Amino acid sequence: MSNRRLPTQKAVAPSARDVAYVLGAMLWVDGVVVADSLPLTGTPRERLIQTLHIMAAHYEAGGLPPKLFYFRFKTQQLMVIFARRAMLAVLMPMDAPLVDIEISARKVVSTAHLKGSLDERNLITRALRTAGPSVPPQSLALVTLTTESLAIPSSHMTWTEASQALENIIAKVLSQAQAAKLIATAIQRKGIDTTRPADAATVAEIGQELTQKVPSRPIRASLEKEVAAMVATIR
Amino acid sequence: MNGVIVSCPVDQTSVFSLSPHQKLRSDVMPAVEAVRSFIQQSAELLGECLGAGALSMGMVQGSRFCGAILAQDSSGSARVLISPEELTASMALKLLQADCDE
Numbered sequence: 001m002s003n004r005r006l007p008t009q010k011a012v013a014p015s016a017r018d019v020a021y022v023l024g025a026m027l028w029v030d031g032v033v034v035a036d037s038l039p040l041t042g043t044p045r046e047r048l049i050q051t052l053h054i055m056a057a058h059y060e061a062g063g064l065p066p067k068l069f070y071f072r073f074k075t076q077q078l079m080v081i082f083a084r085r086a087m088l089a090v091l092m093p094m095d096a097p098l099v100d101i102e103i104s105a106r107k108v109v110s111t112a113h114l115k116g117s118l119d120e121r122n123l124i125t126r127a128l129r130t131a132g133p134s135v136p137p138q139s140l141a142l143v144t145l146t147t148e149s150l151a152i153p154s155s156h157m158t159w160t161e162a163s164q165a166l167e168n169i170i171a172k173v174l175s176q177a178q179a180a181k182l183i184a185t186a187i188q189r190k191g192i193d194t195t196r197p198a199d200a201a202t203v204a205e206i207g208q209e210l211t212q213k214v215p216s217r218p219i220r221a222s223l224e225k226e227v228a229a230m231v232a233t234i235r
Numbered sequence: 236m237n238g239v240i241v242s243c244p245v246d247q248t249s250v251f252s253l254s255p256h257q258k259l260r261s262d263v264m265p266a267v268e269a270v271r272s273f274i275q276q277s278a279e280l281l282g283e284c285l286g287a288g289a290l291s292m293g294m295v296q297g298s299r300f301c302g303a304i305l306a307q308d309s310s311g312s313a314r315v316l317i318s319p320e321e322l323t324a325s326m327a328l329k330l331l332q333a334d335c336d337e
Contacts (some may be wrong), residue, residue, distance in 0.1 A: 020320075026284055040284065045284075046281075047280070047284045048281065048284035048285065055273075055280075059273075059295065062297075064297050064298050064299065065297070065298070066295065066296065066297050067321065068291070068294070068295075068296040068323075069293075070296075071274075071290060072279075072290070072291050073278075073285065073289025073290055073291065074286075074287060074289050074291065074294035075288050078285065080325060097301055098324055099323070099325045102324055173321070175298055175299065199301050223328060
């Protein structure tokens with residue numbers, strides 16, 4: 001028996017940074033499309049948008065909003081993620097790294113309503129700014145126009161907006177109502193005047209207080225990163 | 236679309252085998268049927284737009300309920316997950332596939 005060691009083969013994971021793992025995406029804020037790179041045009045595109053809204057409305061008929069729809073077809077995957085004011089649809093090929101894309105998509109949708117919140121390092125943000133592979137030239141022009149509106153007009157982040165952004169992050173591990181209550185309690189305890197613009201240090205402090213309540217270390221670390229990314233958008 | 240999903244409370248995460256002639260437990264039947272109905276109808280509509288082939292997995296996640304279906308073969312057999320937890324798509328897929336391997 002030979003003692004010679006066989007060379008080990010390391011599995012190379014697909015890089016989530018590669019925009020090729022997203023075929024296209026569409027982002028709505030307050031019901032308005034603010035970014036669009038879906039590789040669909042004409043009737044299929046209109047029907048897809050209509051179908052997504054029907055699905056969301058149907059789910060909401062039960063009294064609570066949806067958080068995520070996911071459909072894995074033979075050749076493509078579709079993920080739709082919801083936050084209170086935003087909705088994001090992401091179309092992926094079958095080899096897309098689902099975990100990484102879901103994390104990136106959640107980051108985008110939870111803070112999409114905030115000015116300057118779209119982080120260029122986020123693969124979903126890049127995908128939203130990059131037209132899909134089969135988009136005809138006339139639609140590329142449309143994409144160019146819509147990406148101009150990615151920065152949603154807004155003044156400094158208010159405490160209401162900051163609370164909402166924190167709530168969207170914390171609501172991934174708690175119910176929306178629990179997250180809202182904890183944030184409201186923290187704001188009240190600190191005697192914050194919510195009519196004034198939010199300051200990054202205090203928002204970070206509250207975010208840290210909340211994430212410390214999460215027992216799971218990996219989940220806590222993920223939430224801390226999201227809070228930090230959100231705080232970084234506060235001027 | 237029929238069935239209101241969030242009115243189907245479940246108290247624990249469960250994965251079931253479904254076959255065309257199998258009867259479900261009465262306590263989970265409403266939730267499973269609502270999920271199946273929602274996903275099937277959504278998949279038909281989405282499939283027409285995307286032209287992406289047959290559905291192998293569908294999932295719906297809300298604040299208090301998660302439902303997912305993984306198709307196993309063309310005979311109509313499937314695995315269904317219902318849960319009161321908030322699961323990621325990858326976690327739901329993992330749970331459905333892990334159960335299939337048992």
